[in-house]
Amino acid sequence: MPGYKCLSDHELAVLLKEGEEKAFTEIYERYHSLLYIYAHKKLRDKQEAQDVVQEVLSVLWNKRFQLADDLSLTAYLFTAVRNKALDIFSHRKVEAKYLSAVQHLIDTSVDSADFLVREHDLKRLIEKEIEALPPRMREAFRLSRELRLSHKDVAARMEISEQTASTQIKKALRILKMRVGTGLWTLIMLYLG
DSSP: OHHHHTSOHHHHHHHHHTTOHHHHHHHHHHHHHHHHHHHHHHHOOHHHHHHHHHHHHHHHHHTGGGOOTTOOHHHHHHHHHHHHHHHHHHHHHHHHHHHHHHHHHHHHHHHHHHHHHHHHHHHHHHHHHHHTSOHHHHHHHHHHHTSOOOHHHHHHHHTSOHHHHHHHHHHHHHHHHHHHOHHHHHHHHHHHO
16 A cells, blocks of 8 residues: 555545545555544543544545545545534533533422422421320311411310310310420411411
């Protein structure tokens, strides 16, 4: 193949366009290292640089019959490497946005899951303390808070005086506040509405 080494880029491009494998081999040997150095300077990644060079040279061979007659081999190859590097940069940006969105989703989900667990625990604590109330007090409290009945309606349902219903509900609130502590009391009041 010493004859091909002496050929100009233009002559090699013409032979390549005619399907000359030896012309492609010479182009490969002549440009592979230079293209790799160029790609590596752009990408700062050995494997990506190698992949880009391989892809550009493969495309050159696969599209050899479609090459322009006045093709500048050097310009074509280096432009193709630059364009592939730009594609990789664009892909990296998209990938970074995607990963950021996924991380945000994970963080949000973790925060949401943590919140849901805490909310569930709080509800269980409230239920436990409500269940510990004396039966009639518990009934008055549930009718007042869960069914949102007025003291008058609670009294009518339980067949007790309105004053007794009011007293039972106030005692229930005082007991719950004492049992769960002042810190959680605000949350409980939000929960119970």
